[in-house]
Structures are given as C-alpha cells and as structure tokens.
Amino acid sequence: MPDELERKGSETTREPWADRAADLVVDLTDALREKGISPLYRITRWVIYGLVGGLLALVVGIALLIAVVRLLTVYAFASHVWITYLVLGAILTITGLVLWSKRSVKNKEH
DSSP states (O other): OHHHHHHHHHHHHSOOHHHHHHHHHHHHHHHHIIIIIHHHHHHHHHHHHHHHHHHHHHHHHHHHHHHHHHHIIIIISTTOHHHHHHHHHHHHHHHHHHHHHTOOOOOOOO
C-alpha cells in the first residue's frame, strides 16, 4: 500500500507532456513579442507620429504663409501684391544666404 501511495503522489506532481509543451509555446511567444514585435510597434508608432506631425507642420506653415501674404497685401501695401512678393522674397533670400554661410563644409579628400 505505501508503494501505491508513493506512485500516486509522484504522478500528481509530474506534469503531463501536453502542459509542458503548452508552457513552452507560451514562453516562446512571450519572448518573441518582447524581443521582436514590441520594438517594431514602438518604431512604427514614432514613424507614424513623425509623419502626422510633419504633415501638420506643413499645413500650418502654408496657412501662415498665405495669411502673411494676404495681410501684407491688403493692409501694408494697399493691394500691390508685387511689393509683398518683393519683401517676402528679400527676407527669404537673406535668410537663405545667412544659413548658407553658416553651413559646415566637409573636406572630401579622394
């Protein structure tokens, strides 16, 4: 009888192979999700936020440029649009020249 109790006790503590296989699959999928899929989700999220932010900045920039042109044309230069274009062109050209002069030139030795 003690032999029988000992055997039953060892069978109840031993896991069947199906449970071990299921645990292995769960552990592998958790590791795959942690090391592979989660970083991809984070990278994808930042790319999407960057694209949406860039498009939003582009739309706001264009709207501001239109507003500046309209305000200058109507209120500053009495419907002379060519003066507005001249002033904005000069401002943008001077800004471009200043930025161009501050660029860093890399020496390319061949």
